[in-house]
Amino acid sequence: MADNVDLRTGTTGSGVQAGPVPVLAPGHNYESVSESIAAVPLKQGWPKFWLVGFTATFCIMMMLFATIGGLVFKGIGLWGPNVPVGWGFDIINFVWWIGIGHAGTLISAILLLLKQQWRMSIARFAEAMTIFAVACALLYPTFHTGRPWLAYWMLPYPNTMGMWPQPRSPLLWDVFAVSTYATISIVFWYVGLIPDLATMRDRAKSRFAQVAYGMLALGWRGSAKHWVHYETASLLLAGMSTPLVLSVHTVVSFDFAVGLLPGWHATIFPPYFVAGAIYSGFAMVLTLAIPMRSWYKLKDFITAKHIDNMCKVMLATGLIVAYGYFMEAFMAWYSANGWETFMFKNRTTGPYGWSYWSLILFNVLIPQVLWFGWARKNVALVFVVSLIINIGMWLERFVIIVTSLHRDFLPSSWGMYYPTQYDWSFYIGSIGMFLCLMYIFIRVLPSISIFEVRTLVPRETKGGHH
Amino acid sequence: MRKPLYGLMAEFATPEQLIEATEKVHSEGYRKVDAYSPLPIEELHHSMHLPDSKLPRFVFFGGLAGGLGGFGLLQWISQVAYPLNIGGRPLNSWVSFIPITFELTVLLAGLTTFATLIAMCGLPLPYHPVFNVPRFKLASSERFFLVIESEDPRFDLVRTREFLNTLHPHEVSEVES
Numbered sequence: 001m002a003d004n005v006d007l008r009t010g011t012t013g014s015g016v017q018a019g020p021v022p023v024l025a026p027g028h029n030y031e032s033v034s035e036s037i038a039a040v041p042l043k044q045g046w047p048k049f050w051l052v053g054f055t056a057t058f059c060i061m062m063m064l065f066a067t068i069g070g071l072v073f074k075g076i077g078l079w080g081p082n083v084p085v086g087w088g089f090d091i092i093n094f095v096w097w098i099g100i101g102h103a104g105t106l107i108s109a110i111l112l113l114l115k116q117q118w119r120m121s122i123a124r125f126a127e128a129m130t131i132f133a134v135a136c137a138l139l140y141p142t143f144h145t146g147r148p149w150l151a152y153w154m155l156p157y158p159n160t161m162g163m164w165p166q167p168r169s170p171l172l173w174d175v176f177a178v179s180t181y182a183t184i185s186i187v188f189w190y191v192g193l194i195p196d197l198a199t200m201r202d203r204a205k206s207r208f209a210q211v212a213y214g215m216l217a218l219g220w221r222g223s224a225k226h227w228v229h230y231e232t233a234s235l236l237l238a239g240m241s242t243p244l245v246l247s248v249h250t251v252v253s254f255d256f257a258v259g260l261l262p263g264w265h266a267t268i269f270p271p272y273f274v275a276g277a278i279y280s281g282f283a284m285v286l287t288l289a290i291p292m293r294s295w296y297k298l299k300d301f302i303t304a305k306h307i308d309n310m311c312k313v314m315l316a317t318g319l320i321v322a323y324g325y326f327m328e329a330f331m332a333w334y335s336a337n338g339w340e341t342f343m344f345k346n347r348t349t350g351p352y353g354w355s356y357w358s359l360i361l362f363n364v365l366i367p368q369v370l371w372f373g374w375a376r377k378n379v380a381l382v383f384v385v386s387l388i389i390n391i392g393m394w395l396e397r398f399v400i401i402v403t404s405l406h407r408d409f410l411p412s413s414w415g416m417y418y419p420t421q422y423d424w425s426f427y428i429g430s431i432g433m434f435l436c437l438m439y440i441f442i443r444v445l446p447s448i449s450i451f452e453v454r455t456l457v458p459r460e461t462k463g464g465h466h
Numbered sequence: 467m468r469k470p471l472y473g474l475m476a477e478f479a480t481p482e483q484l485i486e487a488t489e490k491v492h493s494e495g496y497r498k499v500d501a502y503s504p505l506p507i508e509e510l511h512h513s514m515h516l517p518d519s520k521l522p523r524f525v526f527f528g529g530l531a532g533g534l535g536g537f538g539l540l541q542w543i544s545q546v547a548y549p550l551n552i553g554g555r556p557l558n559s560w561v562s563f564i565p566i567t568f569e570l571t572v573l574l575a576g577l578t579t580f581a582t583l584i585a586m587c588g589l590p591l592p593y594h595p596v597f598n599v600p601r602f603k604l605a606s607s608e609r610f611f612l613v614i615e616s617e618d619p620r621f622d623l624v625r626t627r628e629f630l631n632t633l634h635p636h637e638v639s640e641v642e643s
Contacts, residue, residue, distance in 0.1 A: 030504060030608035156543060164548035167540040168555065173565040180569040184576040191580060195606070199504070202603040218584070219591035222605050224488075224501040224510040226587040231506050232519040233583040237576060240529075244572045251565055454505040 023118040024456040025300035033457060037450045038203050040296050041443060049295055050443060057436035064429025067422055068143060076146050078422040085405045085417035090140040092397040093427050095252055096280070097137035097434075098178065099273075099393060102245055103281020104130030105185060108192070109241035112234070118309055120452035121301040124196075125292070125441070126285050127189040132437040133284075134182045136430040141174075143426075170254040177251040184244060188237045194220050195230075195451040249277040256400065262343035263404030266331065272324030279317040279363075280393035282310050286386035288438060290379055292447070301448050304377060311376040314367060314389065321396075322364045339409060347403045351416065355399050362392030472595035472643035473498075473615040474626055475602070476635035481507050484610035487633040488513045491614065494629060498618035502596065502611040504604075521582050528578025529571045536570030537563055595643045613641060 024033075070078055081088035104126035111119035142148045154175045156165050165172050197217035204210045220226070253273035256264035286307065293302040332344035347356050366388050369375045376382060407414045441447065478484045484501055491499050492515055501510055510516070540563040544550070549557050584590070596602050596613060605611050612635075614626055623640075630638045 034504070034607040156539060162548070164543040166550060166552070167543060167566055168552050168559055168562040170565075173569075176566045176569040176573075180573040180576075183573060187576055187580045191583065195504075199606040202606045214592070215590075218589040219594060220587075220589065220606075221594055221596055221602075222502045222504055223587075224503065224507070224514055225516060227503070227506040228511055228516050229519045229521055229583055229586045231508075232521045233579050236522060236525055236579050240572050240576050240579075243568075247565070247568060247572075251569075254565070451505050 023121065023303060023305050024453060025303060028300065028457055030454050030457055033453050034199055034203070034450055036298070036300065037446050037448045037453065038200060040298075040447065041445060042200065042204055042209065044296070047295075050439060054436065054439040054443075057432045057439060060429055060432025061436045062429075062432075063425050064139075064433055067425045067429055068139075070422060071143050071426075072148070076144060078420065079144075079426075080417060080419045080423050082415075082417075084408065084413050084415045085402055087401050087405065088417050089419050089423040089427055090144040091255075092394070092401050093430065094137050094140035095273075095397045095401075096394050097133045097140075097430070098252055099249060099277035099280045100284045100390075101130040101133035101137070101181075101185070101281065102249060102274070102277035103285050104128070104133075105181075105188075105241050105245040106278055106281065107285070108188060109238040109245065112238040113242060117456060118306055120456060121448045122285060122289060122306055122310075123452070124189075124192065124449045125288070125438075125447045126281075127185065127192070128438065128441045128445075128447070129281075129284060129288065130185050131182070131189060132434050132441075134178065134185065135437070136434050138178065138182070139426075139430060170251065170258045173251045174255055177248045181244060181248045184237070184241060188241055191230075191233060191237060192449060193445065194218060195222065196446045196449060198222065199450050200446060246274055249273045256404075261404050261408055262337070262339040263328075263347065263400065266328065268324055268327045268331075272321065272327075275317045275320035275324070276393060276396060279314055279321055280390060282314045282317070283386040283389035283393070286310055286314075286382060287390060290383045290386075292442065296442070296447075298448065301453060304379075307379060307382055308373075308376045311370045311382060311385075314386075315370045318363065318367045318370075318389070325360065325364065342407075343404060346407050347399060350403065350407065352399070352403045352406070355395050356403070359392055359395040359399055362388050363396060366392075470643055471616045471623070472598075472641040473613045473618075473621070474623070474630060475596065475599055475639050475641050476612045476630045476633060477601060477604075477637045477639070478610040478612065478633075478635055481505075481509075481610060483634065484612060485509045485513045487612050487635070490633060491612065495620050496614050496618050496626075498615035498621070500613050500615070502602070502605045502613070504606050504608060504610075519586070521579065521586060524582040525575050525579050528582075529575030532574025533567055533571035535574070537567040539570075540566060595641050598642045599639050601637065601639070609636075616643075 028036075067078075079088065079090065081090065104123075107119045107126045108123040112123075142151050145151060153159075153163075154165060154172065165175075194217060197213050198220040201210055201213040201217050204213055250270040250273065253269035257266060257269035259265060289302055290307070293299050329344055332340045335341075347353070367385055369381070369385065375385075402417050406417055476487065478487060481503065484503065485507065488499070488501055488510060492513070499514065501507075501514060503510070537560075541558065541560075544559070544563075545557045552559075596605075596611070601609070602611060612630075612633075614621060614630070616623075620626075627638055
């Protein structure tokens with residue numbers, strides 16, 4: 001709470017935030033903020049768009065579970081990956097989902113440390129998005145092991161086999177990075193929810209909702225003594241999550257960069273992966289926020305200012321990603337390494353050339369429209385661009401993984417990778433699971449942090465109706 | 467016989483009134499006091515003379531345990547429990563242990579933050595006397611409350627109520643324990 005209010009005289013600046021477009025629409029007081037956000041789970045019941053969306057995504061999630069059943073009974077031969085492309089959709093989608101998760105932590109942690117108040121109304125559901133995206137991501141390596149019921153072998157624990165994991169392997173680093181990221185994201189999210197759960201408990205009318213929210217709120221009563229600990233804990237968690245989120249995609253990029261394969265063995269990978277993660281994450285936040293704010297009439301809280309800021313973050317990270325693509329091409333030439341040169345030539349003009357050029361179109365060229373203010377104000381256009389970036393970032397992982405693996409050092413071991421219907425049903429199914437979880441989340445929990453938005457209410461109008 | 471009172475509760479409409487009230491309550495000599503608000507109010511920290519949170523020192527030791535424990539575990543695995551020759555690298559190839567050491571530092575520090583926060587706030591606490599006041603429901607939405615507990619040596623039902631009334635509250639109510 002960085003509020004420069006002179007309390008003695010009660011004078012304030014011009015209210016919320018400098019700048020022409022506010023991050024909270026004018027005219028709100030504490031009660032109206034609480035009411036508008038809490039009403040979504042408490043009063044709006046089961047709107048038609050929710051039922052339709054939930055049912056559809058639930059069915060798609062069932063397709064995922066059916067695929068998982070097939071994988072467990074038959075084995076992962078149902079999937080397309082095989083020599084030489086041993087990492088296909090499962091790793092592409094793992095990296096894609098983990099990347100999407102990064103925006104949530106960036107918004108909730110890094111922007112908190114930078115005192116960016118506009119983050120407050122999008123942080124909650126961006127964090128939820130992080131948790132669900134990480135859950136989707138974890139499905140892929142888990143089922144790619146082929147024996148997911150033995151996944152705990154990846155953890156260091158004393159066992160009768162006398163075996164221990166190999167701590168020099170980036171794959172083990174990844175186990176720790178992703179599981180820590182999932183755990184800390186859930187903790188951070190839950191800590192942020194506690195005061196809002198108390199609000200829900202106190203506003204709920206049905207006994208069931210009162211008890212359910214009451215148990216989750218742990219008896220929070222907003223005591224000033226507790227707020228002191230609470231604010232300290234939030235700051236500490238943000239401070240920890242900041243290097244954590246940067247480390248996660250760095251470690252994911254080590255899965256590739258530590259290998260010797262041309263197209264993977266590059267020092268640009270960690271920063272380029274982190275920027276790409278934030279890029280895709282913000283695209284996904286926009287893809288979800290734009291329909292949500294209009295369906296649930298939350299435009300007072302997720303304003304044009306938020307969309308504008310998120311577009312600018314996408315533009316900046318997109319340019320870093322474009323720099324990464326350029327550096328890959330430059331190093332292929334500058335290193336004077338025949339394998340690197342061939343890799344780049346094959347990537348751009350080989351059998352998968354279409355994926356490289358679509359990637360450049362989707363990730364580099366089209367998003368440049370966000371330089372223009374009129375484009376960032378056009379919500380429908382921003383929505384389309386965010387979808388295009390989501391696809392572009394998926395293509396980036398496809399390009400990195402498939403085009404590097406399918407033609408490496410020995411022409412005798414070259415081959416092609418074709419995803420099977422089970423690759424597709426697993427991927428589309430995981431999107432269904434992600435959206436289904438988002439629908440449930442929006443329906444049962446406050447999707448915007450109520451207590452943080454209260455701090456945006458200008459002090460002179462505070463108190464509301466008297 | 468009536469149950470003993472937990473204290474007296476005053477309700478305010480704005481954070482400014484609450485901050486002013488807590489200052490006056492403190493200068494009047496009351497010490498068993500708590501304020502309740504639907505949002506964090508930084509100024510209360512000073513006006514109520516609250517100590518800084520001791521949470522960071524627990525978190526420091528949690529993180530330290532995670533870091534040292536993690537690094538020690540990896541060393542022990544590589545040198546004692548399961549030594550493996552990977553491409554002729556030394557058994558103590560500590561550089562490759564850094565990522566996991568870092569992750570375990572953050573993991574333990576984060577879990578300690580959560581556990582300490584819950585413990586320091588005395589949660590989970592399903593029942594608390596302040597919830598007996600019907601209007602306290604608003605403390606999580608829009609209203610600001612101040613409670614002087616009956617355990618305070620200066621507490622006197624009549625005089626404390628009169629004093630609270632001088633702070634221009636919306637209402638003063640008795641909190642049953």
